[in-house]
Amino acid sequence: MTPPSSRSARRRRRPRPADLKPHEAELAQFFVRMAGILGVPRSIAEIYALLYGSSQPLDFDRIQARLGMSKGSVSQGLRFLRDHGMILSVRVAESRRERWQPTPSLATSLVNLLRSQVLPALEQSTPSLRRIQDAAAAEGATPEVLERLGRLNRWNGRALELAPLLLPPPEA
Template sequence: MTEITDSAVQLPIAVQQFVLHWGEMGGQWGVNRSVAQIHALLYLSDRPLNAEEISDTLRIARSNTSNSLKELLGWKLIRRVPVMGDRRDHYEAEVDLMQMLTRIAQGRKEREIDPAVAALRVCTEEAKRDAAISDTARSRIVAMQDFVVTIDDWYQQMMSVPPGRLMTLIRLGKKILAFLPKGKSE
């Protein structure tokens, strides 16, 4: 049964809008809306919150809050923190944006890129042995594997760049092209 209380905390309008928008974006990225809203609330909170406060503030069931907190802990986007005089678990969000980006990227890589690399490796090996497959299909499977492995390699390289330098690289954007040799399509 959904347990909603009437003791919801009134959030400032900007915080409400941020939490709602983050929840909508989460849904578009394949993340449960409640998970994204809890993350947004904790990110903007100036103090750790317990599950009851989160549930009351967002007006969501405590069971939903509990499951969402477990997911956020799994992504390492939040952490449990002790609060003096209170035995309940309290939570705070990672607020370093580069750390947050890195953890999200790592989680997505583990859930999406790594399985794709493994599956494409198997498909490529099978395509090499299968005489019935067309040259077109075989070459496209190999091309897809090469592309995904290149993206995976690029990710690994970027994660080894110190955060400050990575931010500089990001800010450079397409200006970095000035340092690269001209390609065939230019």
């Protein structure tokens, strides 16, 4: 996104008082960059990266300590990741705390994430698109414009049909 600002240039690294090893920091950087493309906040990407590179599940306090972020951010980040099926909690008998680890398939996680962003937009748009096409027709738009709008409509419909096949609904 070169001109107005830039999704790529954005998220200029404000160094967080984190306590990560160099390769952990680099992994975080990678996930932050990728997440940026979809507009997922830095703090969430950092949490995921930490868990992704960790040999064992981590609990709330450890995550907060290693990343040096607020309780609020950790809580919201974990909620987001959990809701999108990107992390799982395991509980050990001795402790009341939940311990988190990444879901086995990153691919599935990404599809979940995309679905959750794209589908609602598509659904909201369906009736709109039809109205737009009708209005344009009624107003004497050129065949070329009508064809463009028609294609938009068909795409929307096909995308909605295909979506459920990608993965079982929300929780899966």
